[in-house]
Amino acid sequence: MEQEIDTQELGEKIVKVLKTIYDPEIPVDIYELGLIYDVMVNTDSEVKILMTLTTPNCPVAESLPMEVEERVKSLDMVKDAEVEITFDPPWTQDLMSEEAKLELGLL
Template sequence: MSTEELDTTELGEKILKVIKTIYDPEIPVDIYELGLIYDVFVNEDREVKILMTLTTPNCPVAESLPLEVEDKVKSIKLVKDAEVEITFDPPWTQDLMSEEAKLELGML
């Protein structure tokens, strides 16, 4: 296994750790546990692409939340660049939330 492969796995874990520090301001659960992060791609050039959604298209943080994700991921030393793409396909539902998020919000 080359060090490149190890790096992208390690980098992926660092990215997730950072993403888990970002919260939807209306819900006391991080955006990862909420199920808003659909996918994280890291290429060999250490460029990151994050596919995420919002709870609704009219979400009050529709402008600021993706920028916060982008900025925080870009702040990781090993990341060369980061881009967030918003999608509403599939639309977010409460089913995408982790058990921990549902427990936190009293839904279990």
Template sequence: MTEKELEEIGDKIVGVLKTIYDPEIPVDIYELGLIYDVFVSEENNAKILMTLTSPNCPVAESLPLDIEEKVKSLKEVNACEVEITFDPTWTSEMMSEEAKLELGML
């Protein structure tokens, strides 16, 4: 795989992430700033490093599985692993301008 092909797969993964919404906030998880990084290996395996709005998030168990399933539905992706981290801790400053506008914070 070329670097460009891997980048295109990464862009498709981001497209999928933008269809997944936080259940408590009407903004997708990507614009919300919950996705810290998306990696795609030469073997077309994806790894997503993300956080949650809080360690007590009600979807802490189900959201990573939902993300893995949706990303694996891309024909270019063989496998997907979601790793949750709380370092750095999520703050509203991590939200995109679009998300802040949507929530009336601008």
């Protein structure tokens, strides 16, 4: 019998991984930067991440989503991961956490 996974626990582990990935132009991780809109985990350990970029012309538009996908897939509990990019709503500084704003001197 397969072990039931704790999707909340897995979600927290995924967020920890996302906080290790930094935007190359801004010295803040992508989670605190507000680039991650949603992390969905199902009971089959499949993960879908909805994220955006600071701009559609972002220099890491190709590599950053791949890095997110690969890092999340590297977690033992994750069977598969998919990253979807959206620009709706577009990213603004309002999406940044207080911590990120403080780090960048915006508070």
